[in-house]
Amino acid sequence: xxxxxxxxxxxxxxxxxxxxxxxxxxxxxxxxxxxxxxxxxxxxxxxxxxxxxxxxxxxxxxxxxxxxxxxxxxxxxxxxxxxxxxxxxxxxxxxxxxxxxxxxxxxxxxxxxxxxxxxxxxxxxxxxxxxxxxxxxxxxxxxxxxxxxxxxxxxxxxxxxxxxxxxxxxxxxxxxxxxxxxxxxxxxxxxxxxxxxxxxxxxxxxxxxxxxxxxxxxxxxxxxxxxxxxxxxxxxxxxxxxxxxxxxxxxxxxxxxxxxxxxxxxxxxxxxxxxxxxxxxxxxxxxxxxxxxxxxxxxxxxxxxxxxxxxxxxxxxxxxxxxxxxxxxxxxxxxxxxxxxxxxxxxxxxxxxxxxxx
Amino acid sequence: xxxxxxxxxxxxxxxxxxxxxxxxxxxxxxxxxxxxxxxxxxxxxxxxxxxxxxxxxxxxxxxxxxxxxxxxxxxxxxxxxxxxxxxxxxxxxxxxxxxxxxxxxxxxxxxxxxxxxxxxxxxxxxxxxxxxxxxxxxxxxxxxxxxxxxxxxxxxxx
Numbered sequence: 001x002x003x004x005x006x007x008x009x010x011x012x013x014x015x016x017x018x019x020x021x022x023x024x025x026x027x028x029x030x031x032x033x034x035x036x037x038x039x040x041x042x043x044x045x046x047x048x049x050x051x052x053x054x055x056x057x058x059x060x061x062x063x064x065x066x067x068x069x070x071x072x073x074x075x076x077x078x079x080x081x082x083x084x085x086x087x088x089x090x091x092x093x094x095x096x097x098x099x100x101x102x103x104x105x106x107x108x109x110x111x112x113x114x115x116x117x118x119x120x121x122x123x124x125x126x127x128x129x130x131x132x133x134x135x136x137x138x139x140x141x142x143x144x145x146x147x148x149x150x151x152x153x154x155x156x157x158x159x160x161x162x163x164x165x166x167x168x169x170x171x172x173x174x175x176x177x178x179x180x181x182x183x184x185x186x187x188x189x190x191x192x193x194x195x196x197x198x199x200x201x202x203x204x205x206x207x208x209x210x211x212x213x214x215x216x217x218x219x220x221x222x223x224x225x226x227x228x229x230x231x232x233x234x235x236x237x238x239x240x241x242x243x244x245x246x247x248x249x250x251x252x253x254x255x256x257x258x259x260x261x262x263x264x265x266x267x268x269x270x271x272x273x274x275x276x277x278x279x280x281x282x283x284x285x286x287x288x289x290x291x292x293x294x295x296x297x298x299x300x301x302x303x304x305x306x307x308x309x310x311x312x313x314x315x316x317x318x319x320x321x322x323x324x325x326x327x328x329x330x331x332x333x334x335x336x337x338x339x340x341x342x343x344x345x346x347x348x349x350x351x352x353x354x355x356x357x358x
Numbered sequence: 359x360x361x362x363x364x365x366x367x368x369x370x371x372x373x374x375x376x377x378x379x380x381x382x383x384x385x386x387x388x389x390x391x392x393x394x395x396x397x398x399x400x401x402x403x404x405x406x407x408x409x410x411x412x413x414x415x416x417x418x419x420x421x422x423x424x425x426x427x428x429x430x431x432x433x434x435x436x437x438x439x440x441x442x443x444x445x446x447x448x449x450x451x452x453x454x455x456x457x458x459x460x461x462x463x464x465x466x467x468x469x470x471x472x473x474x475x476x477x478x479x480x481x482x483x484x485x486x487x488x489x490x491x492x493x494x495x496x497x498x499x500x501x502x503x504x505x506x507x508x509x510x511x512x513x514x515x516x
Contacts, residue, residue, distance in 0.1 A: 058382045062394040320382040321375065336368060 004122040004300050032124055036113055040106075040262055045075045047261040050308075051315055058319040079254065087250035090153060097151035102248070102255035104144035109262035111137045115191050116269050119279050119300035123192065130191035131183055134270055135176050138225070141263065142168045145227075145234065145244050148256070152247040160243025163326060164234035168225055170333040175221035177341035181207070181214040181348040182274040191273055198277035201284065208356070210347045215275045217341050222267040223314055224329070226260065230321035231329060268310035272303065276310075279303040406488035411471040414441075414464055415487040416504040423512040424505055426483035428459040435478035440468040448510075458511055466492060466500040481515050 011031070015024040049064070052074070056063025064071035089098055115130040117123040127133055142165050149161020183189060185207055186197045197203075204211050224231035235243030245256045272278060279299035283291045324332065350356075385391055395404065406412075418424050428445040446460040462484075476485055484504065494500060 054386065057386045057389065057392070060385050060391050060393050062392055062396070065396075316379060316382065316386070320378045340368070 003298060004119040008122060036110060036124075039113075040109070040258065043265050044258040044261055045079065047265065047311065048075045048078070048257070050311070051261075051318075054312065054315045055319050058316070082250060082254040085250040087252050088247075090247050093153045093247065094151040097147050098247075099252070101144050101148035101151060102252045102259070104147060105141055105259040106255050106262075108137060108141040108144065109259050109266060111140075112263075112266045116266065117191055117195055117273065117278050118303055119298070122279075122300070126190065126192050128190045131179055131189045131194075131274075135172070135179060138263075138267075139168065139172050141259075144259075148248070149244040152244070154247050156240040156242070156246045157244050160234045160236075160240045160246070164227055164244060166326075167227070167231060167233060167329060170330060171221045171224040171231075171337075174217050174333060174337040174341045175225060177338075177345050178214045178218035178221060179270075179274060181210065181345055184345070184348050184352050185211070187352075191278070195273060195278040195280055198280050199283060200286070202275065202277040202280070202282070204275045207348065208351065210344050210351060211275065213340065213344050214348070215271070217337055217344070218271055218275070219310070219313065219317075220332075220337060222271065223317055224333075226263045226267060226314075228260075228264070228314060229318040230323050232318075232323060233326060233329060236323060264311055264314060265307065268314065269303070269307045271310050272306035276306045277302075278306075406490070408488065410488035410490070411473055411486040412488050412490040413466055413471075413486070413492065414469065414475060414484050414504065416462060416484050418506055418509055419512065421512075422506060422509045424483055424509055425481045425512055425515050426459050426462060426479075426505065427481055427511060427515060428457050429480060431478045431480060432462075432475035432484060435474045437472065437474065438468050438470065440465050441475055459505055462504040464502045464504050466502060467497065 012024075012028065015027055018024075019027065049072070053063045053071075055061075064074035067073045067077050089095055112134060114125040115123065115127050115133055117126075145164045145168075146161045149157040149159075149164075152158070182194060182203055185203060186194045188194060188197070198206070200206075204215055207214070227234045233239075233243075235245065240246070245253055248256060279302050281291070281294035281297060281299070281302050283294060397404065416424050416426060428443055430443045430445070433441045433443045442463040442465075444460040444463065445457055447455045448458045450456055471486070473486060492500070
């Protein structure tokens with residue numbers, strides 16, 4: 001059976017056999033960095049194409065279908081174009097911050113990759129405060145966005161960045177509470193333990209209705225956090241041309257664009273880990289035969305399948321719902337999502353204490 | 359009371375959002391609903407709607423006869439001087455003089471397809487055709503004479 005775990009242990013054994021431990025660790029670091037960067041590049045290409053295809057089919061169109069079979073290489077061609085383009089820095093812009101901002105946004109995405117379990121025992125860093133790490137690092141991306149908005153010396157950019165700041169700060173709360181419900185049920189912040197706790201069923205099934213509510217709250221909050229429609233006020237095309245990346249072009253723009261999709265992948269991966277069991281196959285209680293059949297599907301396939309299902313859900317939102325106004329956005333968070341998630345957390349705490357979950 | 363309103367608001371909101379998602383989800387799951395025309399590829403089978411306004415034409419019947427009396431109503435109706443009616447006088451066998459068109463000059467490059475000339479025509483001599491492939495390399499080719507050479511007015515149209 002195919003498993004990524006076997007490959008990683010083989011590579012590690014071979015490295016430690018050939019080199020001294022320090023050098024082996026250094027080589028492993030380089031391999032991990034290369035893998036992370038190539039994952040980013042591939043994800044960028046795949047997700048942009050997926051978004052365009054999903055959008056087209058939802059709007060009864062065909063979408064890109066000229067470059068390669070079924071338009072498969074459309075995003076490759078687009079990337080090539082973006083690499084060739086001139087990266088213009090506007091006059092009077094703060095050059096240093098302007099150039100730094102896209103890299104800050106990208107770096108946050110890279111940092112968030114560390115604690116995600118892509119398959120069974122295939123994780124860069126199984127940190128014991130994984131969930132806390134994720135929620136703290138993900139709020140750093142607002143710094144990159146504010147930096148871009150401020151440094152561009154453009155009112156559209158500044159307005160977009162300010163909106164984005166207000167939005168991320170508000171929605172972080174309900175996203176945090178939604179994540180906390182699962183932490184309360186599991187009793188651990190470590191992502192590998194959260195996954196292992198779902199051995200006999202995913203939390204969305206085991207946690208009754210509160211877990212479903214928490215999942216809905218989570219998906220709404222992360223849609224807002226990643227600045228995607230219907231919460232894309234930060235870059236509302238019709239009001240602010242492109243918001244915080246109005247002045248960006250060429251490769252720097254591509255980095256912002258890539259970061260958006262990487263962030264979507266990461267929040268969906270975390271959502272899949274918390275609510276749908278990460279790499280854990282679909283197990284139902286103690287149906288041994290069924291569970292064994294499900295185990296034959298590799299864990300990496302389970303993880304990617306769940307993540308891409310959630311990504312599709314977020315894309316579905318984007319191409320269905322109209323954009324909210326700023327006051328509606330803040331009303332939704334402070335009047336609806338936050339009270340509901342507080343009440344929901346209380347309910348989950350009662351369930352966890354009384355042991356009502358399966 | 360407040361709580362009841364609050365909960366019903368939330369339920370209403372969620373259910374209306376789900377309604378929208380069901381519609382778009384239906385379109386996503388049914389690719390046969392796609393209405394995109396892959397134009398240059400399907401040129402042979404392309405179906406244009408009859409009401410599409412591509413250019414003004416003058417229908418002629420099998421005897422090379424049209425219904426234009428040369429009344430210049432279309433020329434007067436045209437807001438940007440697209441149509442120019444050149445009239446002549448035909449002498450009938452009985453020796454009566456009758457007004458007829460020599461040429462109905464139509465300048466496609468000036469036409470906005472507003473349909474006013476077709477509406478103004480009292481004898482339904484001109485109509486809009488659904489052709490849209492009008493590009494040419496020479497601008498003079500856009501100036502067209504709508505009546506065919508040797509055509510004459512149909513019997514019984516005054």
